[in-house]
Amino acid sequence: MTRQSGFWSDSLARLRRGRGACVGVVWVGLLLACAGLAPWVANEHPLRVAQADTTWWPVLEAYTSQDVGWTGALLACLTWVGLARLGRARAARTAALVVLGVTAVIASRVDPVNLAPNDWSELAERGGTRLTWAPIRYGPQEIDKDAMLVGPGVSGHPLGTDANGRDVTARLLHGARTSLLVGLVAAGTATLLGLVIGALAGWYRGRVDALLSWGVQVVACFPTIVLVITVCAFARPSLVLVMLLIGLTGWTETARLVRGEVMRLRELAFVESARALGTPGIRILVRHVLPHAMGPVTVQAALGVAGAVMLESALAFLGLGPADTPSWGRMLQEGRDAQGSGGHLVLLSGLLVFFTICAWNMVGEALREATDPQGEDVL
Amino acid sequence: MTPSRAALLQIRGLRVVTPDGRRLVDGVDLTVSPGAAVALAGESGSGKSLLAQAVLGVLPKGLQVHADRMRLQQGESVVDLLQAPPSQRRSLLGRQLGMVWQDPLLALTPVLTVGAQLEEALRHHHDLDKSAARAEVSRRLEQVGLQDPRGAARALPHELSGGMRQRVTVALALAGDPVLLVADEPTTALDATTQLHVLRVLEAERDRRGLALLLISHDLGIAAACTDEIHVMYSGRVVESGPSQEVLSTPKHPYTLGLVYARKGRVGRRFGGVAGKVPSPSDRPTGCAFRVRCPFEVAACADESPDLVAIADGHRIACPPVSEGRVSPTTWPREVSS
Numbered sequence: 273m274t275r276q277s278g279f280w281s282d283s284l285a286r287l288r289r290g291r292g293a294c295v296g297v298v299w300v301g302l303l304l305a306c307a308g309l310a311p312w313v314a315n316e317h318p319l320r321v322a323q324a325d326t327t328w329w330p331v332l333e334a335y336t337s338q339d340v341g342w343t344g345a346l347l348a349c350l351t352w353v354g355l356a357r358l359g360r361a362r363a364a365r366t367a368a369l370v371v372l373g374v375t376a377v378i379a380s381r382v383d384p385v386n387l388a389p390n391d392w393s394e395l396a397e398r399g400g401t402r403l404t405w406a407p408i409r410y411g412p413q414e415i416d417k418d419a420m421l422v423g424p425g426v427s428g429h430p431l432g433t434d435a436n437g438r439d440v441t442a443r444l445l446h447g448a449r450t451s452l453l454v455g456l457v458a459a460g461t462a463t464l465l466g467l468v469i470g471a472l473a474g475w476y477r478g479r480v481d482a483l484l485s486w487g488v489q490v491v492a493c494f495p496t497i498v499l500v501i502t503v504c505a506f507a508r509p510s511l512v513l514v515m516l517l518i519g520l521t522g523w524t525e526t527a528r529l530v531r532g533e534v535m536r537l538r539e540l541a542f543v544e545s546a547r548a549l550g551t552p553g554i555r556i557l558v559r560h561v562l563p564h565a566m567g568p569v570t571v572q573a574a575l576g577v578a579g580a581v582m583l584e585s586a587l588a589f590l591g592l593g594p595a596d597t598p599s600w601g602r603m604l605q606e607g608r609d610a611q612g613s614g615g616h617l618v619l620l621s622g623l624l625v626f627f628t629i630c631a632w633n634m635v636g637e638a639l640r641e642a643t644d645p646q647g648e649d650v651l
Numbered sequence: 652m653t654p655s656r657a658a659l660l661q662i663r664g665l666r667v668v669t670p671d672g673r674r675l676v677d678g679v680d681l682t683v684s685p686g687a688a689v690a691l692a693g694e695s696g697s698g699k700s701l702l703a704q705a706v707l708g709v710l711p712k713g714l715q716v717h718a719d720r721m722r723l724q725q726g727e728s729v730v731d732l733l734q735a736p737p738s739q740r741r742s743l744l745g746r747q748l749g750m751v752w753q754d755p756l757l758a759l760t761p762v763l764t765v766g767a768q769l770e771e772a773l774r775h776h777h778d779l780d781k782s783a784a785r786a787e788v789s790r791r792l793e794q795v796g797l798q799d800p801r802g803a804a805r806a807l808p809h810e811l812s813g814g815m816r817q818r819v820t821v822a823l824a825l826a827g828d829p830v831l832l833v834a835d836e837p838t839t840a841l842d843a844t845t846q847l848h849v850l851r852v853l854e855a856e857r858d859r860r861g862l863a864l865l866l867i868s869h870d871l872g873i874a875a876a877c878t879d880e881i882h883v884m885y886s887g888r889v890v891e892s893g894p895s896q897e898v899l900s901t902p903k904h905p906y907t908l909g910l911v912y913a914r915k916g917r918v919g920r921r922f923g924g925v926a927g928k929v930p931s932p933s934d935r936p937t938g939c940a941f942r943v944r945c946p947f948e949v950a951a952c953a954d955e956s957p958d959l960v961a962i963a964d965g966h967r968i969a970c971p972p973v974s975e976g977r978v979s980p981t982t983w984p985r986e987v988s989s
Binding site: 541552 | 707709741742743744745748749750752754757758759760761762763771772773776807820823824826827831
């Protein structure tokens with residue numbers, strides 16, 4: 273009597289068949305790879321230094337907790353996908369969680385060494401030392417004074433530089449981190465908030481519902497971008513603030529969805545049956561009712577990520593994002609400010625934003641089709 | 652008639668009323684002694700399920716319960732179900748009162764394994780840690796006759812057969828070791844052979860723990876087969892009550908007679924059964940609610956709603972023409988059936 277099929281395994285199987293989901297998931301996977309491998313692709317320090325008696329890895333010495341986090345996330349995803357492909361779903365989940373846990377511990381303890389860039393030229397001139405460099409020898413913040421706002425193809429800068437002489441490739445790679453982080457955290461916050469508020473409104477009905485639904489309408493009516501601009505104008509812009517604001521305004525759709533689902537589900541026989549067994553109401557809600565609503569919520573969350581990526585780019589484009597974090601939206605703005613000679617910046621970052629939003633929407637659409645029990649059965 | 656002091660559940664004059672005043676259950680008396688098995692029988696719409704839900708306190712919103720008396724013995728003390736605050740009513744669920752539903756597939760949460768659902772109920776009612784609860788899940792599933800309790804515990808409800816599912820709901824209802832089990836059509840969704848298995852499980856539990864059973868069924872045969880006492884309901888009222896075997900073999904009330912003949916199948920060339928259907932509570936006929944379908948109706952039937960009258964020891968009917976000897980129906984006439 274083994275588990276033959278279930279809602280999620282069926283959905284996942286249907287998801288694998290859909291082309292849209294594949295394209296979307298592959299793109300998101302590429303972004304995660306960019307985020308995790310950024311220091312290995314674009315770094316002002318060499319990856320490896322081989323001397324006569326010792327070999328060491330400056331890239332690792334300079335690893336910040338952010339670097340650790342993204343590399344760990346990438347490894348966790350690879351572990352999960354790899355083990356799941358071998359048919360070990362349970363082991364895959366456990367292993368991925370273990371990797372994430374280890375990552376969190378390392379990230380909290382990491383102490384990056386400040387390496388001075390000048391050392392490398394001295395070292396290189398000394399005999400018996402071999403330096404292995406990353407494909408791009410510039411970090412995202414490093415300024416190349418000899419090449420400001422140059423187009424793609426200049427030696428050392430395959431995709432050119434921006435007005436400050438920073439390498440575009442390096443900044444695009446690190447921009448993937450911002451895009452992923454803001455998208456996932458903001459959509460996650462919104463989903464969680466929507467889930468809780470919608471569930472409470474649908475479960476308790478009556479006055480609780482009236483109050484919460486009123487709140488949903490108020491927030492839904494609010495022009496999000498104006499609110500965010502206002503807050504960003506007063507507070508010091510930071511990534512956390514941007515994520516929080518997008519999350520705190522984007523939950524209304526999820527809340528409506530969950531409220532409706534819970535209202536429908538709470539009338540079903542198994543809820544009455546659980547009640548007659550003496551199960552406390554809140555536990556019926558969380559354990560028996562909410563799992564049924566998770567299909568549409570997942571779809572909404574994926575679409576929410578697309579929205580959050582869009583909003584983050586828009587804010588950065590308006591100059592309201594944090595100044596020190598590489599972001600595609602900001603690069604778009606910098607390209608526009610540079611007028612005629614910033615075409616490569618505008619094109620590259622614009623395309624990345626476009627494709628990323630498309631990818632998340634495709635994932636959402638594919639999820640919608642895959643989780644729709646009334647949909648065509650591809651299996 | 653003085654109710655015995657030891658009665659587990661004692662109900663006098665129970666009415667379930669809609670907001671616009673329709674009486675869905677209209678004055679029912681019911682006594683269940685500890686360890687007794689009592690059946691409520693009748694067609695759909697006779698109010699038997701509402702009666703059960705009123706006892707458990709899980710009636711749909713809007714329906715009101717009125718009664719002269721509604722008491723449940725809880726250990727040494729007596730709980731007045733009419734006066735008890737909602738929190739006390741809820742605390743009775745599972746621990747004093749268990750419920751088995753008609754359709755086990757609808758009564759089980761589709762997304763949780765049956766083991767998880769049973770474990771949740773066990774941990775809620777008993778102070779068990781996780782591993783103890785796991786072991787108890789297997790034990791309980793075995794108790795209700797599942798061959799492979801460990802395998803079954805890992806299965807989702809839709810992966811089990813109908814009979815296995817109903818065994819699981821019985822195990823769930825018994826998780827809190829209730830003293831009274833209310834089974835609402837527990838075998839209706841099952842085929843004939845599995846019906847028997849589930850009834851055997853209920854019987855075994857009665858023998859083992861002295862559980863009292865309130866069995867609700869539209870099938871007189873099943874109701875009579877595993878109970879000592881039967882109450883036949885029609886349109887919100889009890890029309891006949893008495894020892895199960897006696898009522899089944901010598902039904903006195905015309906309605907019970909019709910049900911018994913419906914069970915026997917064909918009468919001559921036609922199928923047996925009571926023509927028409929249970930009237931809606933809003934347009935009940937005056938007097939006896941059954942008279943419009945009754946082949947033995949006399950003029951006096953329209954006058955007043957009849958009360959239960961004893962015709963033999965413990966056997967009561969609500970039909971004055973019969974109890975007063977004016978008519979004595981023994982077979983159901985075939986021209987009435989259709």
